Amino acid sequence: xxxxxxxxxxxxxxxxxKLRALLTVSGVVIAIAAFVAMLSFGAGMQETISDxxxxxxxxxxxxxxPTKDGQVDETPMGRRERRAQKESDDGVTKSDSTxxxxxxxxxxxxxxxxxxxxxxxxxxxxxxxxxxxxxxxxGLIPGVNLAYPYETLDITVTFAxxxxxxxxxxxxxxxxxxxxxxxxxxxxxxESDSSQSVMVTDRFLRNAGIDLDSSEIVIGETIIxxxxxxxxxxxxxxxxxNKDLDSVKExxxxxxxxxxxxxxxxxxxxxxxxxxxxxxxxxxxxxxxxQIAETLTIVGVIxxxxxxxxxxxxxxxxxxxxxxxxxxxxxSKQDLFTSLASGRIPGLGSSESNDSSQQxxxxxxxxxxxxxxxxxxxxxxxxxxxxFSFAEEFTELQSIFLxxxxxxxxxxxxxxxxxxxxxxxxxxxxxxxxRREIGVLKSLGADDSDIKLMxxxxxxxxxxxxxxxxxxxxxxxxxxxxxxxxxxxxxxDIPEMEFFSLPPWLVLIAFGIGLTISVLAGLYPAAxxxxxxxxxxxxxx
Amino acid sequence: MTDSKPTKDSSIADTAWIRxxxxxxxxxxxxxxxxxxxxxxxxxxxxxxxxxxxxSGSGKSTLLNLLAGLDTPTExxxxxxxxxxxxxxxxxxxxxxxxxxxxxFQSFNLISHKTAQENVETALYFNETPxxxxxxxxxxxxxxxxLAERLDxxxxxxxxxxxxxxxxxxxxxxxxxILFADEPTGNLDRENxxxxxxxxxxxxQNGVTVVMVTHDSELANTCARRIISMDYGKxxxxxxxxxxxxGAK
Ligand SMILES: Nc1ncnc2c1ncn2[C@@H]1O[C@H](COP(=O)(O)OP(=O)(O)OP(=O)(O)O)[C@@H](O)[C@H]1O
Ligand SMILES: [Mg+2]
Numbered sequence: 192x193x194x195x196x197x198x199x200x201x202x203x204x205x206x207x208x209k210l211r212a213l214l215t216v217s218g219v220v221i222a223i224a225a226f227v228a229m230l231s232f233g234a235g236m237q238e239t240i241s242d243x244x245x246x247x248x249x250x251x252x253x254x255x256x257p258t259k260d261g262q263v264d265e266t267p268m269g270r271r272e273r274r275a276q277k278e279s280d281d282g283v284t285k286s287d288s289t290x291x292x293x294x295x296x297x298x299x300x301x302x303x304x305x306x307x308x309x310x311x312x313x314x315x316x317x318x319x320x321x322x323x324x325x326x327x328x329x330g331l332i333p334g335v336n337l338a339y340p341y342e343t344l345d346i347t348v349t350f351a352x353x354x355x356x357x358x359x360x361x362x363x364x365x366x367x368x369x370x371x372x373x374x375x376x377x378x379x380x381x382e383s384d385s386s387q388s389v390m391v392t393d394r395f396l397r398n399a400g401i402d403l404d405s406s407e408i409v410i411g412e413t414i415i416x417x418x419x420x421x422x423x424x425x426x427x428x429x430x431x432x433n434k435d436l437d438s439v440k441e442x443x444x445x446x447x448x449x450x451x452x453x454x455x456x457x458x459x460x461x462x463x464x465x466x467x468x469x470x471x472x473x474x475x476x477x478x479x480x481x482q483i484a485e486t487l488t489i490v491g492v493i494x495x496x497x498x499x500x501x502x503x504x505x506x507x508x509x510x511x512x513x514x515x516x517x518x519x520x521x522x523s524k525q526d527l528f529t530s531l532a533s534g535r536i537p538g539l540g541s542s543e544s545n546d547s548s549q550q551x552x553x554x555x556x557x558x559x560x561x562x563x564x565x566x567x568x569x570x571x572x573x574x575x576x577x578x579f580s581f582a583e584e585f586t587e588l589q590s591i592f593l594x595x596x597x598x599x600x601x602x603x604x605x606x607x608x609x610x611x612x613x614x615x616x617x618x619x620x621x622x623x624x625x626r627r628e629i630g631v632l633k634s635l636g637a638d639d640s641d642i643k644l645m646x647x648x649x650x651x652x653x654x655x656x657x658x659x660x661x662x663x664x665x666x667x668x669x670x671x672x673x674x675x676x677x678x679x680x681x682x683x684d685i686p687e688m689e690f691f692s693l694p695p696w697l698v699l700i701a702f703g704i705g706l707t708i709s710v711l712a713g714l715y716p717a718a719x720x721x722x723x724x725x726x727x728x729x730x731x732x
Numbered sequence: 733m734t735d736s737k738p739t740k741d742s743s744i745a746d747t748a749w750i751r752x753x754x755x756x757x758x759x760x761x762x763x764x765x766x767x768x769x770x771x772x773x774x775x776x777x778x779x780x781x782x783x784x785x786x787x788s789g790s791g792k793s794t795l796l797n798l799l800a801g802l803d804t805p806t807e808x809x810x811x812x813x814x815x816x817x818x819x820x821x822x823x824x825x826x827x828x829x830x831x832x833x834x835x836x837f838q839s840f841n842l843i844s845h846k847t848a849q850e851n852v853e854t855a856l857y858f859n860e861t862p863x864x865x866x867x868x869x870x871x872x873x874x875x876x877x878x879l880a881e882r883l884d885x886x887x888x889x890x891x892x893x894x895x896x897x898x899x900x901x902x903x904x905x906x907x908x909x910i911l912f913a914d915e916p917t918g919n920l921d922r923e924n925x926x927x928x929x930x931x932x933x934x935x936x937q938n939g940v941t942v943v944m945v946t947h948d949s950e951l952a953n954t955c956a957r958r959i960i961s962m963d964y965g966k967x968x969x970x971x972x973x974x975x976x977x978x979g980a981k
């Protein structure tokens with residue numbers, strides 16, 4: 192028998208028992224539809240996230256951090272290690288240990304919200320300071336399009352009668368041109384590094400209570416960005432530092448700066464072991480704050496990405512950012528510590544601290560399109576830094592998705608097994624009915640293998656038709672669900688997103704699985720059909 | 733009726749014959765052993781028309797099924813055209829049925845959901861006849877048996893005689909060397925019996941060896957040149973009739 196004979200025969204037989212075939216096929220349709228709809232959901236989520244990553248240029252964005260060595264490990268684990276080491280190293284006094292106890296309690300309250308705990312576990316080969324020389328070096332790595340510091344300013348924003356706390360980030364013009372800053376909702380990028388303008392994100396609008404759909408209205412509006420800076424008597428600090436620089440540095444190594452924010456601990460610490468000058472310094476450092484402000488014009492509204500968490504709400508031109516940050520120390524405690532540990536007091540005036548000595552807690556790399564993150568990561572780590580890349584995260588995410596999809600697929604497979612049992616039932620029934628026919632075919636010269644093939648084609652056809660139908664029904668279900676979801680998101684004013692996707696591989700897999708299950712289901716009936724004894728089957732009744 | 737040309741096997745005249753040696757088929761049912769066929773030695777030459785008669789249960793059908801390779805003997809051997817059937821592989825045995833023999837049954841055994849023509853075509857599925865050829869050959873054969881107007885009728889729409897003619901067409905369309913007929917007229921009236929027997933005779937005269945089981949001694953006498961009668965699984969008599977030999981020598 193030729194394949195076309197077998198196909199024709201199978202189609203004819205199924206057509207003859209329409210109702211039964213239809214019911215059996217329906218089982219497969221339902222199972223495949225469930226399978227397709229579920230995996231379509233997984234694929235859709237994956238695709239949406241991937242698209243989003245791509246759109247925001249995250250696949251070509253990498254962050255570089257300094258390594259732990261010679262630096263402060265802000266993780267709780269790191270603190271505990273340091274403390275244990277300190278106790279064993281220099282035989283702590285009684286007064287010391289009390290202060291340390293209070294440090295312990297304090298540090299649990301003042302937790303490092305500023306710290307990016309991601310990628311802290313990657314181990315460096317050597318350590319190096321993340322200064323402007325390093326930024327330059329990073330920019331030279333092949334495949335790196337641009338390297339620029341990532342600095343965050345805690346700012347106070349005054350905009351249209353309201354004043355609120357926010358965060359700002361300064362970025363050079365070259366960076367502004369990367370995808371990360373180019374998802375415009377309204378307006379455009381600022382003209383130069385020194386223009387008195389600013390870009391804000393959708394998150395900013397939300398904070399300011401402005402409807403996202405009317406982003407245009409803020410273009411051209413004026414915004415006042417101000418920072419609280421630390422203003423201390425520079426002469427005093429300089430004197431203090433010159434006098435006994437090393438001993439102060441020693442103290443800084445042992446003291447946890449988060450804890451300094453607790454005035455109780457601070458006073459105890461100071462009274463316990465430090466002199467009056469240092470006490471004044473610390474007090475001045477943390478207490479006397481001065482505000483400086485810039486009046487800027489909003490030129491663009493961009494998407495913050497990842498529900499507004501990727502880009503800080505306010506994006507400043509580089510020079511404006513510098514002006515605000517170099518007026519005095521305003522940054523995070525981590526930055527403060529970074530500087531102090533290296534023997535530098537931030538905010539002592541830009542005259543003293545030129546660019547080369549400035550250190551960054553994070554540098555952003557914009558990678559060339561299509562450059563694999565692994566190679567860049569290796570190069571950066573060879574320079575002694577740690578990296579974080581979204582592409583790497585995404586690779587991990589994908590394996591999570593794989594499990595997610597497998598779990599969804601399993602549910603579909605259970606339905607398919609049930610459908611398969613339906614096929615077995617139908618086929619066994621039809622063999623009982625067609626016993627005589629099988630006998631006739633054998634008397635006409637059909638081999639056991641011919642009979643087997645005939646039945647396998649029949650069950651395979653049930654599976655294929657069911658799979659095709661199931662793929663279509665599954666697709667319709669996802670379209671329906673998608674419409675409902677879109678309607679819901681619109682009504683709730685949530686940005687719309689697509690939850691489902693039916694990529695070709697999913698169609699192929701669904702069809703393949705439908706066919707495989709049905710052929711497997713046909714194996715037993717087919718073997719049984721081939722075993723029919725023609726003598727018995729053809730006997731006159 | 734036109735000539736039936738044995739196109740498939742030119743050696744048919746020399747080799748087509750049937751021989752059995754101590755052929756036995758026993759059925760064991762619990763403590764009892766039914767000797768459906770019990771040591772049958774039989775030789776049939778090419779072109780013969782043999783009728784097998786005997787009472788019910790004497791083993792006629794068992795003999796026929798063994799010769800057709802549908803059943804396997806408990807003991808003994810079957811030689812068809814010099815080849816021993818027992819030594820055939822399952823596949824080779826299927827090919828033997830597909831190419832060398834045709835079978836007709838008392839209850840016609842047509843496939844009820846297929847038309848007359850489709851039923852006949854089915855016989856050509858298993859001997860690698862191309863599709864277009866299948867259609868042509870089955871039409872020709874049905875026309876030859878007087879069913880040109882009945883090609884698209886289903887068995888249920890045909891009379892018993894017509895159905896048996898379709899069955900006959902199906903058995904003969906592949907141009908077999910041997911035709912096994914198990915009471916082909918058992919369900920037919922006198923008129924149809926005559927028609928079928930005439931056809932069998934005609935095909936026999938064109939070179940097909942015919943082995944026909946029948947209860948009808950009159951039919952046996954009118955068409956067969958040789959009558960074998962059986963009882964309790966054994967051949968009791970084997971006689972030639974005076975029917976004029978018209979087949980191959
Ligand atoms: N599968 C079987 N199991 C047990 N006994 C069987 C089986 N098939 C046939 N027989 C027995 O073998 C014997 C011969 O049967 P067979 O069908 O050959 O008879 P027959 O001569 O064709 O009879 P009829 O004229 O009624 O068709 C019978 O006694 C029958 O009961
Ligand atoms: Mg019988």
